Structure formats: C-alpha cells, structure tokens
Amino acid sequence: MNAKDWKILLVDDEREFITTLAERLELRGIPARVAFDGESALEAIAAEEPHVVILDVLMPGIKGLEVLERVKRTNPLVQVLLLTGHGSTRDGIEGMRLGAYDYMMKPLNIDTLIEKMESAIDYAKKAATLAGKTDGQ
Amino acid sequence: MIKLADIIKHPLRGLQSDVDEAESPVRYTLLRQKIFALMAVATLIPLLAMAVLNYYEHKTTMAREIQNPLRVLVNKTKNSFELFLTERSSTVSLIASAYTYPELADEKKLSRIFSVMKKEFKGFVDLGLIDENGTQVNYVGPYALKGKNYAEQRWFQEVRIKGKYVSDVFMGFRKFPHVIVAVQHMTEDGRTWILRATLDTHQFERIIASMSLEPDADAFLVNSQGIMQTSSSNYGKVLEKMTFALPPQTYEPAVLTMVDPLGRDVYVSYAYFPDADFALIAVKPQGSVLKTWYTVRGDLLFIFALGVVAVFVAAYRVTDVLIGRMKESEERREMALRQVEHSQKLSSIGRLAAGVAHEINNPLAIINEKAGLMKDIMAREEDFPAKAKIDAQVESILRSVERCRGITHRMLGFARRMDVSIEDLDVGEIIKETAGFLSNEAMHRKVDVRLEVDPELPRIFSDRSQLQQVFLNLFNNALAAVADGGRIVAMARDAGENVEIIVRDNGCGMSDDTLKHIFEPFFTTKKGKGTGLGLSITYGIIKRLGGDIAVESEQGVGTTLTITLPKGQREALA
Numbered sequence A: 001m002n003a004k005d006w007k008i009l010l011v012d013d014e015r016e017f018i019t020t021l022a023e024r025l026e027l028r029g030i031p032a033r034v035a036f037d038g039e040s041a042l043e044a045i046a047a048e049e050p051h052v053v054i055l056d057v058l059m060p061g062i063k064g065l066e067v068l069e070r071v072k073r074t075n076p077l078v079q080v081l082l083l084t085g086h087g088s089t090r091d092g093i094e095g096m097r098l099g100a101y102d103y104m105m106k107p108l109n110i111d112t113l114i115e116k117m118e119s120a121i122d123y124a125k126k127a128a129t130l131a132g133k134t135d136g137q
Numbered sequence B: 001m002i003k004l005a006d007i008i009k010h011p012l013r014g015l016q017s018d019v020d021e022a023e024s025p026v027r028y029t030l031l032r033q034k035i036f037a038l039m040a041v042a043t044l045i046p047l048l049a050m051a052v053l054n055y056y057e058h059k060t061t062m063a064r065e066i067q068n069p070l071r072v073l074v075n076k077t078k079n080s081f082e083l084f085l086t087e088r089s090s091t092v093s094l095i096a097s098a099y100t101y102p103e104l105a106d107e108k109k110l111s112r113i114f115s116v117m118k119k120e121f122k123g124f125v126d127l128g129l130i131d132e133n134g135t136q137v138n139y140v141g142p143y144a145l146k147g148k149n150y151a152e153q154r155w156f157q158e159v160r161i162k163g164k165y166v167s168d169v170f171m172g173f174r175k176f177p178h179v180i181v182a183v184q185h186m187t188e189d190g191r192t193w194i195l196r197a198t199l200d201t202h203q204f205e206r207i208i209a210s211m212s213l214e215p216d217a218d219a220f221l222v223n224s225q226g227i228m229q230t231s232s233s234n235y236g237k238v239l240e241k242m243t244f245a246l247p248p249q250t251y252e253p254a255v256l257t258m259v260d261p262l263g264r265d266v267y268v269s270y271a272y273f274p275d276a277d278f279a280l281i282a283v284k285p286q287g288s289v290l291k292t293w294y295t296v297r298g299d300l301l302f303i304f305a306l307g308v309v310a311v312f313v314a315a316y317r318v319t320d321v322l323i324g325r326m327k328e329s330e331e332r333r334e335m336a337l338r339q340v341e342h343s344q345k346l347s348s349i350g351r352l353a354a355g356v357a358h359e360i361n362n363p364l365a366i367i368n369e370k371a372g373l374m375k376d377i378m379a380r381e382e383d384f385p386a387k388a389k390i391d392a393q394v395e396s397i398l399r400s401v402e403r404c405r406g407i408t409h410r411m412l413g414f415a416r417r418m419d420v421s422i423e424d425l426d427v428g429e430i431i432k433e434t435a436g437f438l439s440n441e442a443m444h445r446k447v448d449v450r451l452e453v454d455p456e457l458p459r460i461f462s463d464r465s466q467l468q469q470v471f472l473n474l475f476n477n478a479l480a481a482v483a484d485g486g487r488i489v490a491m492a493r494d495a496g497e498n499v500e501i502i503v504r505d506n507g508c509g510m511s512d513d514t515l516k517h518i519f520e521p522f523f524t525t526k527k528g529k530g531t532g533l534g535l536s537i538t539y540g541i542i543k544r545l546g547g548d549i550a551v552e553s554e555q556g557v558g559t560t561l562t563i564t565l566p567k568g569q570r571e572a573l574a
Helices: A015-027 A038-048 A064-074 A089-097 A110-136 B004-009 B011-021 B026-098 B101-105 B107-120 B154-162 B202-209 B291-380 B387-415 B427-437 B439-444 B464-481 B512-517 B534-544
Strands: A008-011 A032-035 A052-056 A079-084 A102-105 B124-131 B136-140 B164-166 B178-186 B192-200 B218-223 B254-259 B265-272 B278-285 B423-425 B448-453 B460-462 B487-495 B498-505 B548-554 B558-566
Touching (some): A008 A015, A008 A038, A015 A032, A015 A110, A038 A064, A052 A064, A052 A110, A064 A079, A089 A102, B026 B107, B026 B124, B026 B178, B026 B202, B026 B218, B026 B254, B026 B265, B026 B278, B026 B291, B101 B124, B101 B136, B107 B136, B154 B164, B154 B178, B154 B192, B192 B202, B202 B218, B423 B427, B423 B464, B427 B439, B427 B448, B427 B464, B427 B487, B427 B498, B439 B448, B460 B464, B464 B487, B464 B534, B464 B558, B534 B548
Parallel strands (some): A008 A032, A008 A052, A052 A079
Antiparallel strands (some): B124 B192, B164 B178, B178 B192, B218 B278, B265 B278, B423 B460, B487 B498, B498 B558, B548 B558
C-alpha cells in the first residue's frame, strides 16, 4: 500500500506538537488527521477507521490507555502506537498488554516513527488477511 | 567518682539519667564505669557477707571444738581425784567404824589393818590413832610419831568440828608434802577418838600424768588460797603461791582465755572440788591448738581474695562485652538510618527528576517537531543566500534537542523503579559483554583492559539488564579516570555466599572529600560532561539486587570498586 493511502490519526492534547507532526508527515506524503482529546479521537476512529493511531498516554479527559482499550474492543484491526512523555516503561508495558502495537518516547525521531507506522500497517494487513480467512471458513 | 551509697540506693537510675545526656564516647565510658561498679558491688557485697559470716562461724566452732575436750578432760580428772579422795576417806571411816578403840590401840592389830589397807588402796603412807587430847596413842608407818601431840594443829580442830577432814597438802613434821585424811569416831560411852591416815601426794602426780597433756600444756591442783598442791612446770612448785590469780569459783568445769604470766595466750580450764579445798586447773597455750584455725583462716582469706579478683575480672569482661554489643548495635542502627536517609533522598530526588523530565519532554517534543519542520521546508526550498546558515542553525537546534533528550531520559532512568527481572545468569559473561562495548575506546586510547574472571564462578540469580547498566557505569568511570595507556582490571570471584566483582583502575583516584559524595545523585567530577547520576543509579541497582558496593581510592594511585552480589534469589528483589 502506498503511503498516500495510509489513514493516520494523531492524538495529543499538545496542539503545537501534534499539528507540526501532522504537517511534517504530510510533507512526506503521509496524510494525517489530528484529534486533541480522547473523545474526539474515539469519534474519529469510529467514523474513519484509520490504519494507525498515534496516541499520547497522558491527556486530560479520557486517558490514552482507556482510548486504546476501547479502540481494541470496537476496531481490533486499528493499530495503536503509544506516545509517552516520561520514561516509565510501565505505561508502555501496560499498553502492550492492552494491545498497542508499540510505544515511543517523546521527543520523537520522525524517521523511526514512519518505520514503525509502516510495520504496523504491514502487521494490520496480515492480521486482516488472517481474520478474513478465519471469517471465510 | 561514683558514690557507692548512691549506686546501692539507685542502681538503675544511675545507669539511665546522666548517661543518656552525655555524648559518646564519654557516654560509653560513664556507662562502662556504672555497669562495672554496679556489678562489682552487687557481687562483692554477698561475697563479703558470706566471708565474714563464715569467718565468725568457723571461729566459734573451732573455739568450741578446742574448749570442749579441755572441759571434758578437766571434769574427768576432777572425778578421778574425787574418787581417789572419797575412797581413801571411806576406807578410813570404815576402819574407824569396824574396830573398837582397844582393838585399834593394839599395835599388832593396827599394823595388820594398815598392811591390808596398803595392799588394797595405793597411796596410804601411815595410819595413826589419836585420843581426844590430841595424843597419838598408836601409830603404824615409816616415821616415829607415836606419842606426838596434835592438839594445837589446825587439822585436829577441823576434824573435831566436822567429824571428817581431808587436808590440803602440807609439810608437817615430816618435811615432805602429804595429805591427811582424818575421821572422828564416838563410842557409846561418849568418848571420842580420831583415826588419821596420811596420803602420798605422788598419787596426785600420777592422776595428772594420766591426763596425757602435750609438753607445752600444764595441769595442777591448787587450794582456795592459791597455794600449789602439786608441782607445775610453769606456775610454781608444790606449796608455792600460784603465779596467776585464781579463776572465779565454779564446780562445773569452765574454760576461759587469758594471757598467762609467761605472756602466752592460753585457755584455762578448771573446776573446784565441792568436798575438798581444791581446784584442778589445766592450762593450754592457744598457739598450738589454734594452728588448724590459722590454716583455715588463711584459706578463707585466700579464697576471698581470689573471689574478689574473679569478680573484678568477670565484671570487667562482661562490661566490655556489653558495651561492645551496645556500641555495635548503635553503629548498625546509625548505618541503617543513614541508608534509609540515603534511599529516601534518592527516591525524592528521583520523583523530582521524573516530574522535571516529563515537563521538559513535552516542550522539547514541540521544539523538535518545529525544528524538524523547518528542516523539511528548507530541504524543499531553492538555494538562497542564507540557506546554508539557516540549515546549520536548525541542525544545531536538533542536536541540542537530542542532548536534552539524553539528559531527560537518563533522569527518568534514574527515577524509574524498574521491575527487577530475576534470572539465572553468568556474571562473567555479562562483564565480558559489557567490556566489549568499550573496547573501541579502550583500543583507541591504548588502555589495557584485563578481565580476570574465575572460570569456576557460580551462576547467580540476578537481573541481567540492570547488571549490564552497573558494569557499563563502572567501566565508563574507570575509562574516564585513567590516562591514555592506563590499566583497568575487572575481577570476578566466588566469596562464600556472595559473588565479588572488583573493578580497579590506575587512574587519577579521588580525594576523601569526593569519596564521601560519589553515591549522591547529581554529584559529578566530569565537569559539564556527566549528569552525576551514574554511580547513584549503580548504588540504587546494587541495593535493589540485595548486594553492596564499596569504594577505595587514593589520589594519583587509582580507585577500586568492589561489588558483592548474593548468589541466591531473594524474595525481596521482586
């Protein structure tokens, strides 16, 4: 799948950060939508079913891990990359347990981010094929 | 000085009050003195009481033991004397009653009676019949005393009054010490006559000799005027005046102590005769009989002195041990407190660091994205005069962000209470692996890195990644400390229940002042290059893994860090 066809959703309450990141991704030909809190993120996921969601753990309102939990319940094929501002691996491990694809620490390296998104999409595709086969049987 | 009375009155108060207020080591000295004094007093008082009691008990027992035989002996001898005198006077009395005056006046008959008397009873010297006028009308004996008149003599008066008489020892007409036994008899017609026998005092000497006294002891008869009735070796010859005063009169045998005229301490045992004017006196010097007592007293004193010495030695030793234990436990408590303080300091600093790092990471992420965007935009722009310069500035911003990121991540790493994951691992292997990370730099700087890992080193239960971090820290520090061409030695060996890892360098070493602070967070000697978190993280990890870390360093010589890790798995680690 071409990077242009990726559907990416960026979720963080740090608007400056998330919009700038979205702009940089678009400059690389990756379309990205943004949401600034958990609720609007859940709405956007329900409406558009993105391939990958970049999700900040620490947000006001619905917390990142809760968003992750709900997404995995409603849209299990959506891959989530968690973002943490602090170095605690505990949130990361907890996130992985809840079904996140991977987690990254701020500040980000954009190339690493893109690599991870790509592998997440690959993984999602395989998972979808596997799910399709299972459904077909 | 501690007052004895005070200690006895308030033994425990003394231990508590002023001791607590004092500062150590004065406090320990005070405490030591008090405990020692208390123990010594508490043990010495009963010991002393026992010794004194024992001393007097023993002394009185000994005195009784010595005096009793003396008393018994005197009593026995007195009885012998009395028996001797009673027998003789009874014999005379019997003869006086059995025969009539004419029979006794018959020379032949009297001679026959006397010979029978002498045969049956030893000690009779002569026998005489005296008429009421005091004239000896008949006499049998070795002297020519027939016809002698005794009317004027005292014994004649006495026998006339009492009817029976035993005289003191006296010389009389014969110039030889003798005793008279005289009995008065009255016929039916009212005539009186006296039968008189003389006794040889040699018999007295014989009775005294039968007492079997020691050579320095003495026994003799004395009359109520203090005139010696038998000879004594120390207190006068027969019929001389006794050289010391008569003891008070008693018919029961008594013992008293006194100093005799020869200056000796003596026991005087004596008894007065109820029927004769005699007293039997036995004198025994105390010196000889008390010899046993002196030995016992010496033994007693020796044992007491030994006891006192033992009490002092024991009290000293016990006090020493006690104080040592107290000191030790206090030191241990202080150490534990210091450790708790240190880890509390670490954890509060850790929380602060985590907060700061987190707060900084968000704006840092924005700076990173903004500068990244600038770089992205610049890459799509045509060349313009300031482009290269602006590119350089953006790169510089990104590098600075990267540096900040490193710092915040390290701070977070310090704060992190990572879940320890315990596995069975080979410490030697981890050391080799970690040293490998630094081999490039070491080679470049010609630093000789030697690994001396005991091939028999047992595997231990610990956390691999945390140990890696520890060794990396230590190697980094060692590498920073040594000059180019220096040497780093890492050793790992079995140390009983632990495994010991030693990292030694011949670098610049540390001052004592630096040594005190090296495990504190944010303390660094790498001006500007270090965060000061390395060794405090190491310290935290080692403690979490149940181990310990020690450092020795000498400026200009080098530094040795020793880590001990427990071999076994510890529940507390998880």
